[in-house]
Amino acid sequence: MRIVSGMRPTGKLHLGHYFGVIRNWVRLQKEHEAFFFIADWHALTTAYKDTKNLKSHIRELMIDWLALGLDPQKSTLFIQSKVKEHTELHLVFSMITPKSWLEWNPTYKDMKYNLLKLQDLELQFRGALRDHVKEFLGSIPYRIEDFERLEEHLLEAIAEAMVEAVFEGEIDKGILKELNVSKRDFYETDTYGFLGYPVLQAADILIYKGEGVPVGEDQLPHIELTREIARRFNHLYGDTFPEPQALLTETPKVPGTDGRKMSKSYGNAIFFSDSSQEVQQKIMKMFTDPQKLRKNDPGRPDICPVFAYHKLFTGDSQLVNQIKEDCSNGKLGCVDCKKIVFNSLEEFIAPFRTQRENLEKNTDTLMDIFHEGSEKAGEIASQTVGEVREALNI
Ligand code: SF4
Structure with a gap:
């Protein structure tokens, strides 16, 4: 089977990328004819205003891909923008794709909302409300252990709620003005390219007549759209494209060091480029079960991100079971537990x-x-685009 997939160059790869995507690709390249591309055009759909780091991000991604096991003898590894035909097929597909297919794409609204949350409004709210939160926490007559962490949690929760309120129309313009918060940046992200990026994705896949696309569940609507575009083209101009299948794979969840999803923007990621010392620092600062304050307190490994790492990296299953038991019985302290996980992760x-x-x-x-x-x-x-031109009589 010919499989095609790509990744946007957004910087160095972390553990979440490996377990979520790369490990699966490394497996697939052994069994299939694989095409993996660095999706640099896609990087512009959301980050077109600032491209100064794009070259270095592409380079980092090349390094990470090869270091993590993508093998140029087994897969075709390339850069999307170096194959000019992607943009040509994108143009053709954009002519035949009804706008409503894109607007009703269920991930479009979510993505718009998420991008807004991460990139613009949420950050603005955080900045605007930081002093108020500090003042509020300072007025509480109790000693707070980790003041900064609590401040971040509160700011995050409030900023998220504020963003949602903006979306629901519950915050009027006057308040936004008072807080010096603007929706302008969001509307700058709300572009033609952003709406149409699933069309570019369809071109990326169909230009190689890809039959399988390894994706996560959230990407399924895009693959469906690719199939619909292929069907429409075939219907209008004759059989040219296969309808690719989504290759869904179960991937383990890799929490970030604070227990949330691992993400560069949350500052909770462990990168393959981190030095041993950096990894150690990150591990020692990791969140644990908040109820386990002292070594002898019984812990709940199942909700602890450190234990999630043990399950992934501590190869000795007997030791993992022992850690679980000792944590639950209050025989193991978090510091010692983290030292073990650091050694496993380092290995x-x-x-x-x-x-x-x-x-x-x-x-x-x-x-x-x-x-x-x-x-x-x-x-x-170029062969595919030749067929397309012929089918179109161009
Ligand atoms: S002992 Fe380990 S598993 Fe248990 S709460 Fe502490 S860090 Fe988590």
């Missing part, structure tokens, strides 16, 4: 880190691999 990350370091020094090889991949991809893409 996992160290070989990838070394690979990264070697690749860092080998920029030419890196460029050659992606250049060759882009040429190979380009041959297929």
Whole structure:
């Protein structure tokens, strides 16, 4: 089966990327004909205003992909913008895709909302409300252990609620003005390119006549849209494209160091480029069961992100069971528990880190691999676009 998938260059990869995407790709490349691309055009759908880091993000992604096991002997690894036909097919598809298909795409509204939350309004609210939250916490007549962390939690909760209230129309313009918060940035994200990015995604897949697309459940509507676009093209101009299948895979959840989803924007991620010392610092600061304040307090490993890491990285299942038991019985303290998890994680990350370091020094090889991949991809893409032109009588 020919499989196609891509990733936006947003910086260095963390553990969440590996378990959510890359590990699956590494497996798939052994069994299928695989095309994996760095989706640099897609990076512009949300970050078009500031592209100064785009080149370095692409380079980091190249390094991470190879260090984590994507093999140019087994997969075609390339950069989307180097294969110019993607944009041509995108244009053709944009002519035949009804606008309503995009507007009703269930992830569109969510994404708009999420992007807004992460990038603009939420940050503005955080800034505007920080002093009020500080003042409020200062007025509480109790000693608060970790004041800064509580402040961040409160700010996050309030900012999220405020954003939702803006969306629901519950906050009027006067209040926004008073808080010096503007929705302008959001509307700058609300572009034609953003609405149409599933069309570009369809072009990315169909240009290689991809039959399988490894995705998470949240991406299913996009694959359905790709199938609909393929059907519509075939119906209008004759059989040209296959209808690709989504390849759903169960992936383990990798919490961030604060227990939320691991994400660069939350500042809770562990990167493959982190030094051993940085990993250790992050582990030692990790959130644990908040009810386990002292070593002898019984803990709840099932809600503790440190224990989630044990399940992923501490290979010895007997030891994992022992940790679970000792935590629950109050025989194991969080500091000791974290030391064990750090050693396990270090054992996992160290070989990838070394690979990264070697690749860092080998920029030419890196460029050659992606250049060759882009040429190979380009041959297929140009053949497909030739067929499309013929079908369109252009
Ligand atoms: S002992 Fe380990 S598993 Fe238990 S709460 Fe502390 S860090 Fe989490």
